[in-house]
Amino acid sequence: MADVFDLIGQSIDEFADGKHQVCDYYLFEPWDVEKRPQWVIDQAAEDGIDLYNNDLIRNVGMDPHPFQTGYMLSDAFFRSLIAGSQTGKSYAGLIDGFAMITGEIPISMRYPAGHDTKVKRLITPENIARFGRFDSRSGKFLDKDASVRLPEGWEEWNCGNVIGVGIYPPTKIAPPGSELWIGTLMRASVEFWWPRLHDAGKILIPPHLIDRKRGNDGYNIKDGTVYLIRDAKASVITYESGFQRFEAEKVWACLSDEEPKDQRIIQSMQQHCNFLSLLFTPYYGITYTRDLVFPKKISPQKKTFHASQYDSPYQDKKTIAVRRENMPNYEIGARIWGVHTDTSGKPYYDRMKITQWLQRFNYKKNYVTFVPEDEYFGITNSEYVVRDNDEKILRPLMDVPVTCKKADEDNRVNTWIQYEDVIEGMPYVFVADPAEGAETPEAVGDMNAALIIRPPRENEKKPKIALAIRSTAEVVIFARDCSHAIRYYNNALLAAETKRGSANATFASELRDWPFWFKMVSIQDSTNKPRKQNGFDTNAATRGSLFDYIGSWLDEYKGNEYPDIPDEDLLHELSAAVQSVKSGKARCDHPYDGSLDTAICFGIFLYIWKHSREQIVYNGPKRIVRKDKRHPPKNGEMHGLLGLGMMGYRGVQDEQQKQGRIGRSRR
Numbered sequence: 318m319a320d321v322f323d324l325i326g327q328s329i330d331e332f333a334d335g336k337h338q339v340c341d342y343y344l345f346e347p348w349d350v351e352k353r354p355q356w357v358i359d360q361a362a363e364d365g366i367d368l369y370n371n372d373l374i375r376n377v378g379m380d381p382h383p384f385q386t387g388y389m390l391s392d393a394f395f396r397s398l399i400a401g402s403q404t405g406k407s408y409a410g411l412i413d414g415f416a417m418i419t420g421e422i423p424i425s426m427r428y429p430a431g432h433d434t435k436v437k438r439l440i441t442p443e444n445i446a447r448f449g450r451f452d453s454r455s456g457k458f459l460d461k462d463a464s465v466r467l468p469e470g471w472e473e474w475n476c477g478n479v480i481g482v483g484i485y486p487p488t489k490i491a492p493p494g495s496e497l498w499i500g501t502l503m504r505a506s507v508e509f510w511w512p513r514l515h516d517a518g519k520i521l522i523p524p525h526l527i528d529r530k531r532g533n534d535g536y537n538i539k540d541g542t543v544y545l546i547r548d549a550k551a552s553v554i555t556y557e558s559g560f561q562r563f564e565a566e567k568v569w570a571c572l573s574d575e576e577p578k579d580q581r582i583i584q585s586m587q588q589h590c591n592f593l594s595l596l597f598t599p600y601y602g603i604t605y606t607r608d609l610v611f612p613k614k615i616s617p618q619k620k621t622f623h624a625s626q627y628d629s630p631y632q633d634k635k636t637i638a639v640r641r642e643n644m645p646n647y648e649i650g651a652r653i654w655g656v657h658t659d660t661s662g663k664p665y666y667d668r669m670k671i672t673q674w675l676q677r678f679n680y681k682k683n684y685v686t687f688v689p690e691d692e693y694f695g696i697t698n699s700e701y702v703v704r705d706n707d708e709k710i711l712r713p714l715m716d717v718p719v720t721c722k723k724a725d726e727d728n729r730v731n732t733w734i735q736y737e738d739v740i741e742g743m744p745y746v747f748v749a750d751p752a753e754g755a756e757t758p759e760a761v762g763d764m765n766a767a768l769i770i771r772p773p774r775e776n777e778k779k780p781k782i783a784l785a786i787r788s789t790a791e792v793v794i795f796a797r798d799c800s801h802a803i804r805y806y807n808n809a810l811l812a813a814e815t816k817r818g819s820a821n822a823t824f825a826s827e828l829r830d831w832p833f834w835f836k837m838v839s840i841q842d843s844t845n846k847p848r849k850q851n852g853f854d855t856n857a858a859t860r861g862s863l864f865d866y867i868g869s870w871l872d873e874y875k876g877n878e879y880p881d882i883p884d885e886d887l888l889h890e891l892s893a894a895v896q897s898v899k900s901g902k903a904r905c906d907h908p909y910d911g912s913l914d915t916a917i918c919f920g921i922f923l924y925i926w927k928h929s930r931e932q933i934v935y936n937g938p939k940r941i942v943r944k945d946k947r948h949p950p951k952n953g954e955m956h957g958l959l960g961l962g963m964m965g966y967r968g969v970q971d972e973q974q975k976q977g978r979i980g981r982s983r984r
Contacts, residue, residue: 340523344439345412345423347385347482348405348447350628357627365669365876366654367676368625372611373656376621384624385409388594389416389426392486393620395587397595397610401626401655406596407509407574411521414499414572417592418491418549419526428481438476440467447630451477489592495569497551498590500582502575506541510553510574514543560585572596580605599657600648603889607657625654658892665864665894665905666871672892673876680883683735684724687801693717696800696830715832719805729764730790731798736883737771737783744935745771745783745809746835746925748853748918749799751792751824764788765795766914767813768884769806770922772933779870779881780926787886787915792820796827803831807937810835812925814917815852825852833936835925853921863920864905866927867891887915 353368361368369379383390388398388409398406416422424436438444442463450459453472501510512519515536522543527535531544541553554562556577563571563585571586576597587593599606610621626637641649647668650658658672694711721739724732739745749767769784784802788795803809812835815825834851855863871891874880882888890913897906907913925932 341439342412342415342421342521342523343423344425344436344479345408346425346438346479347389347409348630349381349384349386350624351381353380353628357625360627361625361654364649364654365673365676366650366656366658368654370676372607373623375615376611377623380628382622384622384628386482387620387622389413390483390486391620392488392592394591394618395593395595395620397597397621398623399595399597399599399606399610399621399655400624401629402598402652403632404624404626404629404655405631406598407505408521410572410574410594410596411499411510411513413594414497414551414570415522415526415545416485417489417570418495418497418551419545419547420490421523421526422485424479425482426485428484430481430483432481434479434481436479438479440476443631444476446633448476450474491549491569494548496549498563498568498571498586499551499553500556500563500571500573500577500586501553503555503557505574506553506555511541514551514553556582563589565589567591570594576601576604576606578604583609598655599651602651602893603657623655627653663896664892665896666868666891668892670874670876671871671888674874674880674882675885675888675892677877678879680885681736682883684727684732685721685735686724686731686733687798687805688720688722689714689801689804690718690720696828697832714800714804715808717804719801721805730788731794732786733802734785734884735783736785737781739783739806740771742935742937743771743807744933745769745803745806746922746933747799747803747806747809747811747813748921748925749811749813749824750914750917751795751813751820752914764912764914765790765792766886766912766918767799767802768887768915768918768922769802769809770919772926780922782882782884782887782919785884785886785915792823793827796824800828800831807935808833810933810936811852812921813852814855814921815850816854821852835929835932837929853924855917855921859924861904863917863924864894866923867916867920870923882919884915887919890914890916 358368384398384400385405388396389412398409400406412423416426424434428434438448445463445465446461449461450465451457451474452459453475456477459474499510513521515538526545528544528546528548529535531550532542535544536542537544541555542550544550556579560579560581563582567589569590570592571590571594573583573586573593573595574597576595576599577583578601583593583595595606595610597606612619626632627634637653641653644652645663647658647664650656650672658668692711693714693716696714721735726732727734747767747769749765752765765786765788767784767786767788768782770780770782772780784806786802788798790798803811810833811828811831813824813828814821816822829851835853836849836851837853838847838849853859870882871880880888890907894905894907894913894916897904905913905916
């Protein structure tokens with residue numbers, strides 16, 4: 318180990334003559350999260366933040382736990398620092414990145430943890446606040462009073478010595494000629510990164526690390542590049558330039574400073590480097606980064622480190638309190654606590670209360686798929702279809718049983734989230750908000766959403782969500798999968814959107830023969846006459862009511878009360894919902910990268926529950942108890958066999974034939 322650092326770093330003896338004594342880079346001492354006092358935990362709870370939720374405990378651990386030190390000493394492929402504002406994320410990333418490609422290691426990471434390096438710390442207000450003041454002769458701790466006049470020409474007291482935190486992993490040190498990419502926002506590039514690399518008075522990297530023989534005195538300002546010793550270089554690339562800018566040849570390390578809105582940037586980075594870092598405060602709310610830094614499966618190659626502003630040794634309670642006074646409540650979770658909350662815009666609903674529900678309650682669920690037990694042709698078709706040239710006919714879906722099968726995980730294509738299995742004799746309402754979908758989940762722009770909800774039973778106050786899905790499947794495939802689900806759930810009342818957009822029209826066309834459509838009365842524009850139509854019309858007259866009914870539902874519950882909404886996707890959408898103004902009126906809208914698909918479904922059900930409850934009836938099979946047990950039940954008399962109202966499909970077909978309305982033909 319010592320031989321490696323002899324080759325790649327400057328001798329520690331150089332500090333004896335003060336050559337690097339005033340260089341923050343070499344004197345950097347990373348910090349970690351200490352055991353949190355009870356008042357911090359209480360403040361988090363008051364803000365609706367659970368610092369001990371499953372994601373944090375599983376991926377970060379109980380406090381005390383590593384933060385900057387853990388990040389610096391980890392050689393995992395993917396490392397993330399997720400934290401509140403002004404906690405030193407970018408600072409640690411800069412030093413780590415330059416240590417990797419130059420081999421120049423800060424003093425604290427050249428020694429084992431706890432080792433006294435004998436190198437004096439700088440006497441600064443920040444170091445006094447973190448480490449305190451020590452008597453120069455005895456080494457006795459004095460206080461942490463940063464208001465004391467700094468010594469001038471005397472050493473009555475100091476801030477102590479740099480202490481080792483552990484040996485920097487030599488596996489992270491790049492070979493000569495390597496490159497570091499720093500991806501960041503254009504504003505951060507101008508205000509933070511480039512000044513720390515170039516501007517006098519703000520530059521953080523030691524001047525002797527810059528190779529003045531290359532470029533224009535060591536820089537190529539046009540390309541955002543600084544040339545370094547060991548034939549290395551670092552380039553600052555803005556997110557605004559697009560993900561293609563990160564599609565060049567492989568580099569040693571990529572550092573993503575703050576969250577790129579375009580997920581493809583992260584994907585491009587990880588394909589082109591040996592080490593990938595993501596340093597960010599979750600300003601944009603709950604996005605793809607939540608699953609990225611809090612994965613369901615733990616891997617030694619993915620490490621997450623977390624801290625709040627209250628954990629920082631450089632910030633005090635009073636300073637944070639002053640910032641909070643001018644901070645909207647919905648930004649506190651991200652900026653103060655460094656956790657994912659829906660922070661984009663002024664909330665339409667009580668975001669803090671919804672966040673409490675998400676963190677407080679565990680929502681039991683199963684992942685399932687619905688599979689017909691036989692081939693079928695159409696939904697209620699009357700035509701015989703020859704199969705395999707054996708003169709055997711294909712029955713319609715209404716004559717085919719559907720089986721519910723458990724799945725391992727939610728594939729976001731044909732997997733449903735089941736909160737309650739079907740109940741015999743119970744009516745159900747199926748509500749869908751179709752979207753265009755795509756052949757692959759990565760290519761989809763919007764998602765299909767659907768809910769199946771039932772009325773409350775005698776001992777229940779609210780309707781219950783039984784089933785939910787968010788799917789990227791193409792709309793026709795999604796419609797067919799929905800037909801299996803509603804078939805299984807007692808031939809649920811179908812209340813999909815049908816009038817707005819091509820996806821809705823395609824969905825409605827695919828399921829046009831479903832016998833139990835919700836009927837909505839609307840006024841025909843051309844004649845001003847009322848007419849009934851299949852499905853729900855979300856228009857200017859009804860849209861506001863959908864969200865008002867949702868708001869009334871939410872207002873009935875406090876933050877510590879279960880809101881009778883088990884679906885986390887729905888709660889996240891409601892938490893992210895923001896106010897927008899159209900024609901001078903406030904309306905519910907979604908953030909730039911979010912949606913209200915599941916919320917629309919929930920609102921449609923509440924509208925039907927309030928205005929058209931009489932249509933919510935049991936459409937399943939009539940169950941008959943036969944005295945003569947030697948004869949099996951006829952079609953339509955047992956759940957899961959037929960279920961077309963009280964008659965069964967064959968009964969309807971026979972009745973229609975008598976009236977001459979349909980005929981049979983072979984194919």
